[in-house]
Amino acid sequence: MGSSLLTTNLSSIERGGNLKIQLGTAKLVEKIIERNEGIITSTGAVRAETGLYTGRSPEDKYIVKDSVTENDVDWGKINQPFPKENFSKLYDKVLQYLKDKNEVFVFKGFAGADPKYRLPIQVINEFAWHNLFAQQLFIRPTAEELEQHHAEFTVISAPGFKANPTEDGTRSETFIIISFEEKVVLIGGTEYAGEMKKSIFSVMNYLLPKNNVFPMHCSANIGEEGDVALFFGLSGTGKTTLSADPNRRLIGDDEHGWSANGVFNIEGGCYAKCINLSQEKEPQIFDAIRFGSVLENVMVDPDTRIADYDDGTLTENTRAAYPLENMTNIATPSVAGHPNTIVFLTADAFGVLPPISKLTKEQAMYHFLSGYTSKLAGTERGITSPQATFSTCFGAPFLPLPAQHYAKMLGENIDQHQVQVYLVNTGWTGGEYGVGSRMKLSYTRAMVQAALNGEIANTETVKDPIFGLNIPIYVPGVPDHVLQPHRTWEHKEAYEEKALELAKKFKENFAKFNGVTEEIEKLGGPLRTN
Incomplete structure (x- = not known):
């Protein structure tokens, strides 16, 4: 593949104008309905199902072991090494798979609200609803920023492509592979959108410390007096809920960096666990789920299209993805002391x-x-x-x-x-x-x-x-x-x-x-x- 990979991956999959780059929210929603990828709920949110995979697949996550990572990464059960040669072959297969698709969706944006430390990224998706998810979760560029945008890391997500473990060297049909040398995240075999978000977080956890920035799995908010609070915890411990305080402005709900200047959000949206969500208990989150938002695996009444957040039929890990702007009390920009x-x-x-x-x-x-x-x-x-x-x-x-x-x-x-x-x-x-x-x-x-x-x-x-x-x-x-x-x-x-x-x-x-x-x-x- 070589160092030219980042500049060639879009041209490698383009075929007869099948690339849909930087579509607006409304257009993506139309595409989702047209392609039968999801439905519209009563609040205007898109609801999609993720099939077999309703959560992350940590055993199928790898980092390519090469000259860049060999002596840096804490190799083991979590950071599983993946051969460079296998990645190259799998990468070519995935690109060929996407090239044969009638439509492929591309989002260009950023990870990191502080311009000094932000990472320009692009996300290439087989599914329109995954591209909408990326648009809501990552930082969206202004028109001027888009003109100057040059991706330094690319996420390629092809859920319909299933690996052959014997041939490709994976554990199963599913794979989430990060190559820091090629600056690519390759995802296949899973429709769970959270893999894209967390892969970029892993990338930032590798890159930020090299710039003396402490990356954190936490939510953050700021009080009226400018006092900043961080909330660390894994999914389900209350980070999103507790940081969405009506008396404090939300900086972000999941991923942050702490530099010499202070705290900044890595994302541009929220990915809230919404099992048993209610307007009474969590009004900010409940009211944020509207047009453009994405609901994963939430049960919806077939007639009224009203979401039933208490129904965990598909999974307890039901999720809502929405941009920070959907919250009524946020810090703009997402930076603080x-x-x-x-x-x-x-x-x-x-x-x-x-x-x-x-x-x-x-x-x-x-x-x-x-x-x-x-x-x-x-x-x-x-x-x-x-x-x-x-x-x-x-x-x-x-x-x-x-x-x-x-x-x-x-x-x-x-x-x-x-x-x-x-x-x-x-x-x-x-x-x-x-x-x-x-x-x-x-x-x-x-x-x-x-x-x-x-x-x-x-x-x-x-x-x-x-x-x-x-x-x-x-x-x-x-x-x-x-x-x-x-x-x-x-x-x-x-x-x-x-x-x-x-x-x-x-x-x-x-x-x-x-x-x-x-x-x-x-x-x-x-x-x-x-």
Whole structure:
């Protein structure tokens, strides 16, 4: 392929004007209906189904191992190496496949709201609805920017092309392959649109640190006084919900960079998990789903075309993609100063972590590296009930570099900008999953609000005897007993047994990290494991 790949991939698939470049939203919606790719809901959103794949396929994700990546990437189960020769052959097959299509859709835009660090990208799609998704999720160029646009990375998505594992060297018919040398993401065999978004995030997680920018899997918002808050957490922990605060302007809901100038959004839209979405509980998100938005796998009444967000027939991982402009309270442009508060979100299936804890720097480093949460149903293929897991830096699937690299950047920023960090459990209380209940959203909102406005910065705390976490004894709007998990369990012995079980898992997981100071492990981790 060589270094000319980026300049040739469009010409390589063009045939008789089949390329549809930078179509407007209305035209793309028309194409979607014309091609029977989706339907229009009562609010004007497009609804599409993703078939067999209703979540990401992490086992089918690869990075090409070449002269660029060989000594940089943290190779292993997450960053699986893919032979350069296999990529080249597969790339040619996919381009030939697209060349034979009557229509191929192209979007040109950016990743990164800060012009100094943004990445010009182009997305080439077999499906019109995928191209609409890309248009909503990435940053859309102005007419002037489009004239000067030169893509530095290309996403090529051909869901209808299925790999031959024996011939192509893949695990299955599905593949998501990043080549940093050729600056291409190649996707095939899956209709799940989220693969495009997360692939570019992985690309930014590789490129930004080389420019001394800390890439983060987090949402961000800004208060009236200019105070900035970050929310770290995996899908289903509440990043999107909690950052969509009517009293604060949204910077972004999922991916950000933290440079010497402050925080900036990597995306131009939101990708909200919308199972059980309601206008009452999440009005900003609910009202943002209108014309041009994309709904994935949401059940819709065939007559009224009203979306039923409570129906998880196809998957619990129903999604809504919409541009930031659909929100009523956003920061424009999507950039801000340095954070004042950081919130780590976890959905604890064991039901033993406090609903909110104040973290020391060492605890912040420990819990960032640990990234404990529970995978929720539908987020990935095969996940049908919550499973306790540790996702390093709250984003392990998207981190090409060793975890310590990102943790070091976080620690330096906490020190330099004197950031207060909290651990918030949006998971279970009163018992483990299947026994207890999910933490009330109203309680979580009250705790987060108290953290952001400084109400609990100097509040008296009690130390959890197992995890060593500092628990505020009072938070406005939250019953005192809810703040201390052992007081919500019917049987205290059962609580301690389950808490020690989780503490042991923390310790076992942390043993995999090399080059981490003993101080972080000693002062940041659980006090007891037996």
